[in-house]
Amino acid sequence: MARELLAGWGRTAPTSADVCRPPSNAAALAALAAAPARGVIARGMGRSYGDAAQNAGGMVISTAALSGIGWADEASGLVRAAGGASLGDVLGFLVPQGWVLPVVPGTRHVSVGGAVAGDVHGKNHEVDGSFAGHVVALTLATPGGARRVTPGDDPDLFWATAGGLGLTGLVLEATLRAVRVESASVRVVTRRAGGIDGVMAALDAGHGRHRYAVAWLDGLARGAALGRGLVSWGDHAGVADLPAARRAEPLALGPARSVAVPAWWPGSPMPVPAVAALNELRFCRGPDVETTSVEPLDRFLFPLDAVDGWNRLYGRAGFVQYQFVVPFSAGDVVARSLDRLRAVGCPPLLAVLKRLGTADAGPLSFPMPGWTLAVDFPASLAGLASVLDELDELVAGAGGRVYLAKDARMRPELLAVMYPELDRWRARQRAVDPGGVLRSDLSRRLGLLGTIAGAG
Amino acid sequence: MNDAQGSPQTVVVFGGTSEIAGALLRRLAARRARTVVLAGRDAARLEAAAAELRAAGVTLVETLPFEAADTAGHQALVDGVFDRHRDIDLALIAFGELGDQAALEADPEAAAGLARVNYVAAVSVGLAVAARMRAQGHGNLVALSSVAAERPRRSNFVYGSTKAGMDAFFRGLGDSLRGSGARVVVVRPGFVHTRMTAGLPPAPFATTPDAVAAGIVRALETGAATVWVPSILKWVMTVLRHLPGPVFRKLGER
Numbered sequence: 287m288a289r290e291l292l293a294g295w296g297r298t299a300p301t302s303a304d305v306c307r308p309p310s311n312a313a314a315l316a317a318l319a320a321a322p323a324r325g326v327i328a329r330g331m332g333r334s335y336g337d338a339a340q341n342a343g344g345m346v347i348s349t350a351a352l353s354g355i356g357w358a359d360e361a362s363g364l365v366r367a368a369g370g371a372s373l374g375d376v377l378g379f380l381v382p383q384g385w386v387l388p389v390v391p392g393t394r395h396v397s398v399g400g401a402v403a404g405d406v407h408g409k410n411h412e413v414d415g416s417f418a419g420h421v422v423a424l425t426l427a428t429p430g431g432a433r434r435v436t437p438g439d440d441p442d443l444f445w446a447t448a449g450g451l452g453l454t455g456l457v458l459e460a461t462l463r464a465v466r467v468e469s470a471s472v473r474v475v476t477r478r479a480g481g482i483d484g485v486m487a488a489l490d491a492g493h494g495r496h497r498y499a500v501a502w503l504d505g506l507a508r509g510a511a512l513g514r515g516l517v518s519w520g521d522h523a524g525v526a527d528l529p530a531a532r533r534a535e536p537l538a539l540g541p542a543r544s545v546a547v548p549a550w551w552p553g554s555p556m557p558v559p560a561v562a563a564l565n566e567l568r569f570c571r572g573p574d575v576e577t578t579s580v581e582p583l584d585r586f587l588f589p590l591d592a593v594d595g596w597n598r599l600y601g602r603a604g605f606v607q608y609q610f611v612v613p614f615s616a617g618d619v620v621a622r623s624l625d626r627l628r629a630v631g632c633p634p635l636l637a638v639l640k641r642l643g644t645a646d647a648g649p650l651s652f653p654m655p656g657w658t659l660a661v662d663f664p665a666s667l668a669g670l671a672s673v674l675d676e677l678d679e680l681v682a683g684a685g686g687r688v689y690l691a692k693d694a695r696m697r698p699e700l701l702a703v704m705y706p707e708l709d710r711w712r713a714r715q716r717a718v719d720p721g722g723v724l725r726s727d728l729s730r731r732l733g734l735l736g737t738i739a740g741a742g
Numbered sequence: 743m744n745d746a747q748g749s750p751q752t753v754v755v756f757g758g759t760s761e762i763a764g765a766l767l768r769r770l771a772a773r774r775a776r777t778v779v780l781a782g783r784d785a786a787r788l789e790a791a792a793a794e795l796r797a798a799g800v801t802l803v804e805t806l807p808f809e810a811a812d813t814a815g816h817q818a819l820v821d822g823v824f825d826r827h828r829d830i831d832l833a834l835i836a837f838g839e840l841g842d843q844a845a846l847e848a849d850p851e852a853a854a855g856l857a858r859v860n861y862v863a864a865v866s867v868g869l870a871v872a873a874r875m876r877a878q879g880h881g882n883l884v885a886l887s888s889v890a891a892e893r894p895r896r897s898n899f900v901y902g903s904t905k906a907g908m909d910a911f912f913r914g915l916g917d918s919l920r921g922s923g924a925r926v927v928v929v930r931p932g933f934v935h936t937r938m939t940a941g942l943p944p945a946p947f948a949t950t951p952d953a954v955a956a957g958i959v960r961a962l963e964t965g966a967a968t969v970w971v972p973s974i975l976k977w978v979m980t981v982l983r984h985l986p987g988p989v990f991r992k993l994g995e996r
Binding site: 301341668695 | 747749922923964
């Protein structure tokens, strides 16, 4: 076990912890039992943007070596994956056999444990809900030992774990329900829309017609064009949808294509005018009317994976990804946020808008019916801290919430406002971890476990 | 914990009545600071500063008697602060004396006393804080140095030499903490209008406690290891550092 400096994918606020890499479930349980005074948290692929998977001065258990994947019940599509297996690896196992995971986030580099702990969602939340809704059973390493948890047998612990940010234990294994597909391709319909209202109207109009729906927004455009973007809808392609050349092997996943950010990339963030120019190009190349294409599954689902190490594009001080959801009735918050960010000179370099559907039973689970906007900024941007505080208030006031698995800067006082079931979650968390062994920088910073700031 | 933009929740100030510290704490209280420990000598002034912070929304303010020259007590004092508040996100080393150059030259014992406060005490507090930050795996240690640390001037070289010593110490300490999660920020303000400088003729590029505080907050956001306030002093001093002695002395006479 060695001290290592750890940060989230946003590379902000790095802290050091003793990192232990157990080679087996038994070793993971032993490590948990030997937690030091400053506690322990699990870490998968380190793709949480903020400080959810770090634990300053304490222990961090890396699940990297717990990576087995196999069928639990092939006939009914139940796949068993270790907590450290990546969703990309799970798909690599499933897709050639004609299955996919029903819910994946925008990157394949997320561990199964992390997907549970963040209760991640994809571009199909309105249709399929979030990740935990397709988890049949979990094997959880808790401070009291290993426990098998299902939503039926122990709903309290199961739903405290879904979106519970690793604070109920370490996911050793999950049994996931896969769904059948005919091909490894997606039929994609794309069109551009001239402003934020147009984008939202397009997403509204497409509601219920497709499995996947997402909009990329140009947060750097000015005036009426602010929030213009490309709206994409997708459905798993049948064999008949494929070009003739791909029909022979419809389930073949092409090699994962990506380029890497070069090692010489400077320590400063991408210049805004360059990003604005790229946005302009991307928008103008988008089709004016709905246009259909067939794309490889992974390219459609994982746009973030096209550039390896893209987090370094934001420079040495890292970046903040801010994601909120507001009820459909408060959809104006989306436009007001973009306006406000533009007005104070903090336009987002990347902005993604989606509709979310019914919430699941996780008290800390992020999704709820409404609009969700995710925006990226260089962390060192002057004025960013106060404008994001302002947006927090706007979002909380509208009955919305900020995504904790991505958070790196929220004002702790708003936690209970945004997550009204917080106390219920705390009671369940305390029941499974009465000794207060499970802790993270995020839990300390937000006072998630009950006391704000300073609570060890 | 510090957030993504370096905003601390728990702060300790050594030299708690410093005006720069006050200005910084006002800014931090408006962000995330909810626990502040003020360690200093003047109990009445500390209490006044504490009252202001409580009014600004800091939920827990502790005042603590702290004698910089009493280096033997530093370790226990620092340990006490870390033990009571568990995580300290930001520690500010803000104590120091300016002294009167002519009087100091005439009284070697007084000059040694100034060095004990400005340099020796900063070393002992700095090491005690660094050890605890290393153990907790995070934290920002902000040290108030001075532009006077850059090149000694005839008019205040006793003070300047003590700041040069503490400046070098904290830069080295910062290097030693790399990879630990803890970080050091060395702040080099120019002439700051404060109690300490009241009555002195202001130097060029004079600044205010709030401007220094803003510079520190910015350094916490960007991760800079050194801050000059105003920032142009970095370039001014880069030139002055290399001036030939006679030219530099001539400038100093003006």
